[in-house]
Amino acid sequence: MDKVPTSYDVARLAGVSRTTVSLVLNNAPAAHISPETRRRVLEAARQLGYFPHAAARRLVQGRTMTVALIWHRGPDANYRDAFLPGLLQGLASVLHQQGYYLLFRPMEVHESEQVVLELAQGRHADGFVISGPRADDPVLLDLHERGFPLVLHGQLPGTDIPFVDVDNVAGARQAVEHLLRLGHTRIGIITNAPLSYVSARQRLEGYRLAMRAAGIEPPSEWIQYGNFDEASGRRAMQALLQVRPRLSAVFVASDMVAVGARYALWEAGLRVPEDIALVGFDDLPLAAYTVPPLTTVHVPAQALGRAVGELVLQRIQGESVSSRRLPTTLVVRASCGARKFSSRANLT
Amino acid sequence: MDKVPTSYDVARLAGVSRTTVSLVLNNAPAAHISPETRRRVLEAARQLGYFPHAAARRLVQGRTMTVALIWHRGPDANYRDAFLPGLLQGLASVLHQQGYYLLFRPMEVHESEQVVLELAQGRHADGFVISGPRADDPVLLDLHERGFPLVLHGQLPGTDIPFVDVDNVAGARQAVEHLLRLGHTRIGIITNAPLSYVSARQRLEGYRLAMRAAGIEPPSEWIQYGNFDEASGRRAMQALLQVRPRLSAVFVASDMVAVGARYALWEAGLRVPEDIALVGFDDLPLAAYTVPPLTTVHVPAQALGRAVGELVLQRIQGESVSSRRLPTTLVVRASCGARKFSSRANLT
DNA sequence: ACCTCATAGTAACACGTGTTACTAAAATCA
DNA sequence: TGATTTTAGTAACACGTGTTACTATGAGGT
Known part of the structure; x- marks a missing residue:
């Protein structure tokens, strides 16, 4: 890399002092610069392709931007x-x-x-x-x-x-209320992660709030714990399938986990949403392309x-x-049963 | 943010000059520092929580790291x-x-x-x-x-x-050769993007090389053009479905486009891979969770x-x-027909 | 006793900029 | 005209570091 110009080079080319160059380029408010001088400086800087040396600037200003x-x-x-x-x-x-x-x-x-x-x-x-x-x-x-x-x-x-996060409680509540509105009452949950994670606790809390507001106190067997990946979702759903009489819907607090849960349902020969409705959380890109497309809570990244x-x-x-805490949006697709998902084709 | 210590503070605490501090901390090879002095300097730096000011360092060294x-x-x-x-x-x-x-x-x-x-x-x-x-x-x-x-x-x-890229030609060739090996001969292609994109030209080239090596000269109607998204894949597949007699396999040079192509097949009532086999490119996370799971060319990000x-x-x-040009790996899943994808459940 | 040499450490400069305090000339005022 | 203010611009310092050239001290050799 060749020599790169400094403010001194600009000053010399414009026929002014280096101070003037600095004042013009940072257009200092209280500086007295004639329009003609200003023009000459700007022209010289443009011509040389001058940009101030970041490190020097940081050093003297005491901030790094x-x-x-x-x-x-x-x-x-x-x-x-x-x-x-x-x-x-x-x-x-x-x-x-x-x-x-x-x-x-x-x-x-x-x-x-x-x-x-x-x-x-x-x-x-x-x-x-x-x-x-x-x-x-x-x-x-x-x-x-x-x-x-x-x-x-x-x-x-x-x-x-200070922190920024999505409103997990409200998001989960949205999801479960949607299922309640569709007439479901026996609604289970698979968390997104172990309860040592704040988000898992909050999403579970949102589920509980929605259920209680509907007058339902979910027994502990309706609650299973995921662990980020689809394998955990599969296991958790297998556990939920033991519940009798069967749950009619499950809120899975993570799309990745939901994919595994959906797999377990498929293994068990159950249809989504006819036998069990599903709602996820996160709205990952893949949520739109699962079968059926996953209703989920959109997280605005x-x-x-x-x-x-x-x-x-x-x-x-x-x-x-x-x-x-930023609000979430419920994205209604087919897995919750609210929308028709035409199934005339055998998808295998 | 409080005052943060400088090398001068370290020097004073250790009872040496600032130069010595610098020599010790950058352990200059040709410097004469007694073990005792070195110890005192390091201890002082540790005690004060001293780290050199990045901007000052960049300025004097002439590089930013x-x-x-x-x-x-x-x-x-x-x-x-x-x-x-x-x-x-x-x-x-x-x-x-x-x-x-x-x-x-x-x-x-x-x-x-x-x-x-x-x-x-x-x-x-x-x-x-x-x-x-x-x-x-x-x-x-x-x-x-x-x-x-x-x-x-x-x-x-x-x-x-100088550039780094995945070996698109070889990757595409891998994919198509796999289909050929499975016995397919009527293999179409949907590109990942318009041919103004280098990667699209190269993946198409890989397809052509594999086909020619098998003694097949694909007619132009076997070639359709995608444009990054699934909508373009759907359109392109609809066009390919006009080919008579029907193609038995399609190489889709992008997983996203492949999802759209798969959708078009489902709309047409065709099964994957029984009626038409599919191979994608990119190995996006969603490729493992489509129905059926997508055989695809893994790009090592x-x-x-x-x-x-x-x-x-x-x-x-x-x-x-x-x-x-980095090599790719073919990830064989179910959409190409090489692996069984049990389909006893109706996936809707 | 004298010179040489290795050891231990330091003073001073350079990096390129923003900014403050200052000068010189011109304009304004009494 | 002399005093004051405004305008236009500059000299000099500070930011915190790495490094080079240098000094001082003691050890070793003849």
């Missing part, structure tokens, strides 16, 4: 990967709008929290968005205490670090990214912020 | 998003291994190439990985001419910029990310590199 996205890869990594593109696009769009850059940092489970500390103490970024935080992370709490701008994607119980970006920028500008 | 990933969002954005998590993980892993950081920059279609120029001239990164490059981008060619380290993800005809990272790091270190 950068937000780091820490992407923890835990047991739920593959699941969360499905939302990564949308989240990134939403986050990046609000950052760029404000002139900020995005540093992406995946964190493997074996990696120490030291790398996050290094990112902060080494002033690689002005703020962090942290996705999939570990509950026992002292570094995070310490940084937050010291006022470093942090925003979580997903919730961390027992802290007041891009909106989550935008929200998380807005919050971290506000924190960087020193404002205090409050957490946000 | 950062690679930027430029993610173009064209008409194929949604399609390429499916590979983003894997590519990011692969790329990030090799970068971190060498102490490099990753700057992620999505580019909307309406955005000017000026932002890429600014990233380079402003020395925000030492090299770029560019995914989904536009063919008419003079900025890219100019940067490459001037020796700036660029590596493409996907190919750009008419340049010698992580390996692509790693390769692209290795190449850009080599370019940054001044080495010259040559492009790489």
Whole structure:
């Protein structure tokens, strides 16, 4: 890479001092620059293809104009990967709008929290968005205490670090209320994950609220636990099929798990939705292409990214912020039985 | 955020000069430091939680230890998003291994190439990985001419910029040869995209090579063109169903398009694979969950990310590199008819 | 006793920018 | 005309680090 021009080169070409170049290019409000001088400077900068050296600027200004996205890869990594593109696009769009850059940092489970500390103490970024935080992370709490701008994607119980998440309770409730409205009363649930995960607890809570509001107290045998993947969904559904008399509908709090549950139904020779209706959660791309297409709760990945970006920028500008729970939308397809799914073809 | 310690603070606490701190922390090879002094410096740095200021370091060293990933969002954005998590993980892993950081920059279609120029001239990164490059981008060619380290993800005809891509020709050939081996001879193709896309031309080429090697010259009516989405696949398959006598198998050069093609077959009352066998390309997550599960050509997203990272790091270190075409793997599921897909249940 | 050499450590510079305090000239006012 | 303000622009400093050239001390050799 050849020599790249500095502000001194621009100054010389325009016949002014380097200070003037800086004042013009950052159009400083209180500076006295004649229109003619301004024009000459801009022309010189354009001609040389000058852009200020990022590191020098960061050093003198004391800020990096950068937000780091820490992407923890835990047991739920593959699941969360499905939302990564949308989240990134939403986050990046609000950052760029404000002139900020995005540093992406995946964190493997074996990696120490030291790398996050290094990112902060080494002033690689002005703020962090942290996705999939570990509950026992002292570094995070310490940084937050010291006022470093942090925003979580997903919730961390027992802290007041601001977070952005989808409203899991309301989303699950939406799904179950839809089934109730269709006339179902014997509705089971397969959670998306073990109850150590906040989202699993919340989605189960939404199920309970909807059922109780309908005057139904679901016995514990109606409740089974998934674990992110389809294998867990298959097992859980097999357990639910033991319930007598049979359940007429099951809310599966994750599309991936729902695919496994659907497989178990197929193995048992049961039809969806005629014998058992199904509703999922997440609205992954594949939900539209299962057989039958899966009714599910849409999670707005891009909106989550935008929200998380807005919050971290506000924190960087020193404002205090409050957490946000974004609303979900129920996407009605065929698996719940509300829509006809023509089945004249044998799908094998 | 409170005051964060500098190397001067470490020096004072350890009772040495700032130079010594720097020499110890970067363990300079030719420096004379007594073990006792070294210990005191390290202890002081640890105690203060010192990490060097990234911007200052970048400024003086003249390098950023950062690679930027430029993610173009064209008409194929949604399609390429499916590979983003894997590519990011692969790329990030090799970068971190060498102490490099990753700057992620999505580019909307309406955005000017000026932002890429600014990233380079402003020395925000030492090299770029560019995914989904536009063919008419003079900025890219100019940067490459001037020796700036660029590596493409996907190919750009008419340049010698190094690229990494999957071996589309071989992958398509694999898929079609598999169908031939199963006894099919009347095999059609639906491309993944219009032929203006290099990958579409190459996958079509692979199809042609396999067919010719089997002594079959496919007539033009066996060839239809997809356009990334399932709607295009449905249309294309409807066209192929006009061929008489009927084709016995179709290679669909994209899983998303294949889903649409499969839908058209279902509408026509045809069974897969009994009436028409199907093979896809990409191995998206949903391919394992279609009905029947889709035989397809696996694209190794992580390996692509790693390769692209290795190449850009080599370019940054001044080495010259040559492009790489990574091999694909055929994933045999049920849609090609090679594996039994039990169908005792009515899947609706 | 003198010179050489290895060891231990430091002072000073450079990186490229934003910004503050200052100067010089011109314009305005009394 | 002399005093004051406005306009136009600049010199100099600070940001925090890596590195080069240099000094000081003691050890070893003849």
